[in-house]
Amino acid sequence: MSRRLEDLLLAIWSRRGAASTLLLPLAWLYGRLSARRLRAQARTAWKAPVPVLVVGNILVGGTGKTPVTIALCQALQARGWHPGIVSRGYGAAVGPEPRLSDTGGDAARLGDEPALIHAATGAPVAVHPKRAQAAAALLAAHPEVDVLVADDGLQHTALARDLELIVQDGRGAGNGRLLPAGPLREPPARLAQADWLITHLAADEPEPPPASGIHTGSGTDTHTPTGHAPRSVLMRLEPEGVTHLASSRDLPWADWRAEHGTAPCSAAAGIGRPERFFAMLRAAGVVLSRTLRVPDHQAIPADALRDLPPGPILITPKDAVKCVPPHDPRLWAVRAAPGFSDAGWLDEIDQSLRTAARARTSAAAGITL
Structure with missing residues (x-):
């Protein structure tokens, strides 16, 4: 996609103008098909033997997932974890089988973002459009991996997850509409289902008012409410x-x-x-x-x-x-x-993952917590 087309779409998606409104029937169809796909995947989701943390967004375009994923992996490594990364591998011709960083970690093989994460963290990476397949291959090749971080995996519910972290930026939810009438992959209410909401602000963007990080709106919600609001953190x-x-x-x-x-x-x-x-x-x-x-x-x-x-x-x-x-x-x-507005949020992630790991250990031993 050219930059000129990207700029045009961003302008359309920034407000509820005539062009966006004309596209609403397609947005409705997209929402129905997407919700059906997510429900079907979730019914047969694969649960990994180690905790899974998903980093994703509902807003198309760059929100800052990659620096968040790198920061998470480095923080987990500093706390004694051995994370592995699974990703789609956008930009690389992956093929029918998952591709691992063991045989080369360059962008041509893995895609630019997985290659960057691998270079910055040294963590093993597996890429494939089917995240569960990538996760299984990574764990088979690296038995030392004790936590999986799924980069850009929010809409891939075939991989069960313990924690969800959504990254957004100063655009919030844009005009609040689904593709192609707006910039959203899922309805705005989906933000409230996450465990953590990271808002990435540019250097010249002011901090949003309190409680403005959660954008709600109309649309079909395909996820069961968690019963709690996500914890919010600002990032620059x-x-x-x-x-x-x-x-x-x-x-x-x-x-x-x-x-x-x-x-x-x-x-x-x-x-x-x-x-x-x-x-x-x-x-x-x-x-x-x-x-x-x-x-x-x-x-x-x-x-x-x-x-x-x-x-x-x-x-x-x-x-x-x-x-x-x-x-x-x-x-x-x-x-x-x-830089994060809450210096302790990574410690809380660590504790949540340790709780998830203990639950897996107890389940494997037949112990009821």
Whole structure:
């Protein structure tokens, strides 16, 4: 999909205008078919022998699932867990059998986001459109894995889950309508079914008013209410370090800024919301003379880079994993660290997963808790 088409859809989906209203019959059909598929999958869902945490969204486009998944995996590793990642592998021709990171973790084999998560965490990854199949293959190959993190797995109910974490951004629920009349994969009420709701804000976005993180609305709810509101956490990304692609030279952000001063730079991004990356750089003091927006999941064209002015070109790690050597010597990949409004939320995730693990152990031993 071109950036021009993406921009047009985002404009349509931001309000309940005439174009969106004309598409409502298709949205109704989408909702009925989607709800039927989710119910059918859930009836025969596979329950893994280890706890499963799903990270997903109901809003199309980039909301920030990848940095959240990386932060979760790193936090679990720091607390003694051995996480494994399952994902669809968007952008890679996976084939009939799951593909594991054991035989190569590059973007061409796994897809850009799973490759980035694997590179950032070292956790084993399995990709396949059927998440349960990927999970079974990963556990068979890696018996040390004691928790599964399903990246972008919210709408794949064939894999049973213990915890659901939904990531949204400043758009909230957009116009509150399902595809194609709006940006939603599921009705807005679905947000209230999650265990955690992470709201990813750009550097220049104000914090939402209290209780505004949960967006409710009309639509067919295909999920049984959990009886509790999800815990809400705000997230913002800040530059942490940079890597020079041509030389693999790695610098902390402060050192890179000291070295390059206030000289104008360019920035390029092929992610769901490039403006959020550009806003982060500007908030960190970078003077951007030019920006380049590329469709999500697509590699940045070499000829487009050549058209950028002299000076450093800052890109995202997701774009960096798709860059093929020899690299343009101006390219620097910016690593961003998430900051969360609740510093203890990852400890609570840890405790919830330990409770789920104990329940599995007790069930296997025939003990009733």
